[in-house]
Amino acid sequence: MDLKWLLVRRIALVALACLLVGSAVAVYTTGRAAMRENDELADLVSRQLELQLSRIDRATDIPDRFPDWDLVASLSLQPGQCIAFHRTDGTIGRSSCTGIDTSSISTPGWFLMLYEALTNGSQTSTRTIHRHGAAQGSVVVDYSAAATAARAWATVAPLIGFSAALVAVLCLVIYVVIDRALSPTREVLAGLNRLASGDLTFRLPSFRLAELNRISQVFNELSGALSKATAERTDLARRLVDTQEQERRHIARELHDEIAQKLSALSAHAACLRTNAQREAPLLAHEARDLEAMAASLMVSVRRTLTYLRPQEIDDLGLVQSLRDLVAEHNREADGRTTYSIETRGDVEHLRAETSAHVYRIIQEALTNASKHANARNVKVSLSQIAETGPETIRLSITDDGAGLDADILPAPHPGAGMIGMRERVVALSGTLAAGPLPSGGFELQVEFPTQDAR
Incomplete structure (x- = not known):
């Protein structure tokens, strides 16, 4: 993976982790706030009901009015909050709830399910009412999960939007900055490729x-x-x-x-x-x-x-004539099974004696390999002087239309002695050697070396 995208991805993952932690904190804070409100309301109502019981003991209040729910009705309940008085036998004596406007709630279903899983569905506070040491009932205050989830979502939603925008801007800035900082690495890679x-x-x-x-x-x-x-x-x-x-x-x-x-x-x-x-x-x-x-x-x-x-012809007749005689000898030995030909272009005659010998030996070894392994109908030798955009070079190629692939010809982990000898001569000429199958079939061996050291 590209380094810039790798860093951006990791930064995005870190930002996502921070968002999840922030959301969890927001949910926890909302739940704690709802629980605190329930505790406060439960404490207030339980104290008022215990005070009513004490008035009944002093005959300043009527027992049938217990619990006096008018006091609870006067309290301001939060949307989705409920309060109830549970008798000792488990029945509900009185209760009050404040409804919620479901049309105004935009909490996603997945968030509601997650919130209910985290908070066990509700936040409940319970206070027991005592009289002369005996329980007279209990006050239970709880919140609707949908109401508290809506409050939590109202806190988390802006956080998600802000975090997404912040992460997008941050990733863009980091990508640009890192791209500029790492722009020299393209030169390094280009240098490694050229090397x-x-x-x-x-x-x-x-x-x-x-x-x-x-x-x-x-x-x-x-x-x-x-x-x-x-x-x-x-x-x-x-x-x-x-x-x-x-x-x-x-x-x-x-x-x-x-x-x-x-x-x-x-x-x-x-x-x-x-x-x-x-x-x-x-x-x-x-x-x-x-x-x-x-x-x-x-x-x-x-x-x-x-x-x-x-070959005496190299010294007496020159390189080109020696190569033609070599090709003619292979044609005689092939007896029509394979046709060998040679083509020369440019000034390839006036090379150093050692260079001419190297070229002759390379062609001799290549033709020997072709006659032994290629099973070809045609083998062509091309020796030419090339003067393109760079310095003058000598290009040698031997192509055939035969089977081609052979361990003694192709560069391999354990090449044959013939290939090793050709490589040594090419290195001595400061040249390059390439060998491989042709797309149209057959095999080609190509050698190039500069003429500046060959004359």
Whole structure:
């Protein structure tokens, strides 16, 4: 939930709790006031009736006039208030009540039910009348629940209206104030999103609030540390992969200059030996042919190893021609089951030797994965130079129309060695790698890296 709405909701809940407490206090106060009025009236009437009994004892009053209700009739009862004299046998001797105007009562039914539940339906005061120590009856005063509920509602209703208006204004003011106070958090969230997307150059400004300003400082320090660590990691990856390519080039050169030449010489000697053996020692001709075939087989293995370590075409013919030869080789191996194609746009030829090797290896690994796992009819390689709004970049994409999803291609918690190798090379190029299924089916692997460090 949004922080502003969360605070507003909690404030509303607190205000509602305060309103309920205030309403309960108002109901309790109204009930206590009605009970006090009943007590006062009951005390007054009981004293008057006991005084009448004392006059009867002094023969200054007539017993048949007891209780003298004219005195009670002269008292001013509140609306809904009743007073009655109960004889000792439980019957009602006299009683008086003041009616209430039901049309003027606007108490809601739910409030009346709640009030009756809280007050047990009425407030009653009882006083016993004594004569010579013996009870002569009792005076009972009570209030109608509807009358006291109406009085309580008259107190609570304005409180509810005022509280609702106050809470609405308070929530509005708090929402506006908090919204303005927390407006910098939108910048913080935007910064976190940019940091998560890989933009390590973004920095947050200073804020007026101390807590947010501290967040800004920590964010900038973290972003700087990540930027430095990423730069060091990229540089290390570049050094490692470049060193690997240099070592491969060195091994390939050694194989070509030493082993391959010696194997060529060995093959020539074996051919001469076979020719001489056919004239002078026919029994040795078979062994000479085996030696010649073995030398030829070793030459094929060395050439395959040289091609894997460092395709000679990259140095001799350039990157584009090497990639075309690689695609042509996959087409020969596919024998029509899959069609491989390549498209280049822009100046992608004049890259550093190490960069060209990285691009070649990435495409080589991707085509190998596609041939093994995709079961596709078409595989397309696209290598282009992009100069849009930002700095010039090289964009590489390999798409196919096959099954696509495979644990050795998709980024996964435990990716295959091929994917790890491609990621290392992309990091060395200071680029980004994305791989995933296409909406129309198939699979795409896309790599982008800046050209400023690639030339």
